[in-house]
Amino acid sequence: MQLFLDTASIDEVRAAARYGVISGVTTNPSLLAKEGGVSYRQRIQEIAAVIDGPISAECISRTADELVAEARELASWHPNVVVKIPIDAEGLEAIHRCSREGIRVNVTLIFSANQALLAALAGAAYLSPFVGRLDDVGHDGMELVRQCVEIVETHGLKARVLAASLRHPLHVTQAALAGAHIATIPPSLLPQMLKHPLTDAGIERFLDDARKAGLLKA
Numbered sequence: 001m002q003l004f005l006d007t008a009s010i011d012e013v014r015a016a017a018r019y020g021v022i023s024g025v026t027t028n029p030s031l032l033a034k035e036g037g038v039s040y041r042q043r044i045q046e047i048a049a050v051i052d053g054p055i056s057a058e059c060i061s062r063t064a065d066e067l068v069a070e071a072r073e074l075a076s077w078h079p080n081v082v083v084k085i086p087i088d089a090e091g092l093e094a095i096h097r098c099s100r101e102g103i104r105v106n107v108t109l110i111f112s113a114n115q116a117l118l119a120a121l122a123g124a125a126y127l128s129p130f131v132g133r134l135d136d137v138g139h140d141g142m143e144l145v146r147q148c149v150e151i152v153e154t155h156g157l158k159a160r161v162l163a164a165s166l167r168h169p170l171h172v173t174q175a176a177l178a179g180a181h182i183a184t185i186p187p188s189l190l191p192q193m194l195k196h197p198l199t200d201a202g203i204e205r206f207l208d209d210a211r212k213a214g215l216l217k218a
């Protein structure tokens with residue numbers, strides 16, 4: 001499984017990049033809105049200069065024709081741009097038309113297995129089931145990830161399942177165990193995934209014993 005970072009902050013991308021575990025970045029209008037009016041194009045290009053992998057930029061148009069035109073524009077910003085298109089009727093047509101043109105599409109706001117199936121059949125490169133938002137309304141978001149993975153693998157579809165709207169470290173573990181090809185995580189999850197109190201206590205104990213053994217000055 002790969003990890004993507006779910007952020008539009010170049011500082012957060014740079015901070016995470018040093019670990020070498022981030023293979024791509026996903027953005028959306030809500031994340032961009034936190035960035036104080038920065039140009040979307042400029043920010044995507046800044047991110048692409050740091051992370052050599054797929055960078056998702058989201059379309060906001062509401063008709064298929066407009067979505068395709070917007071997708072062409074976003075895709076022209078950098079060769080690594082993947083366009084995000086929400087799954088509705090206009091979106092499905094746009095996914096099909098974009099994929100025929102060779103524009104890679106990350107289909108976003110997926111909340112059902114049938115939406116995932118349709119998106120994959122239309123040519124999506126990535127399927128983004130929104131785990132946390134399903135959990136928020138009392139459904140099992142991770143079950144949708146499992147269903148998406150099973151559908152893609154059973155039928156040999158080329159789409160990759162990108163578990164999105166992940167909120168806590170257990171979501172990442174569960175997405176990995178469910179067979180998600182990618183999990184996109186908010187930057188705050190990285191230290192939470194890394195940290196364990198027994199690791200910290202173990203380091204302290206080894207250092208104490210290293211002092212006793214004369215390996216370190218007291």
Ligand SMILES: O=C[C@H](O)COP(=O)(O)O
Pocket residue numbers: 006026028130132133163164165166184
């Ligand atoms: O990948 C997830 C999107 O950024 C949505 O996350 P959210 O449901 O926590 O807003």
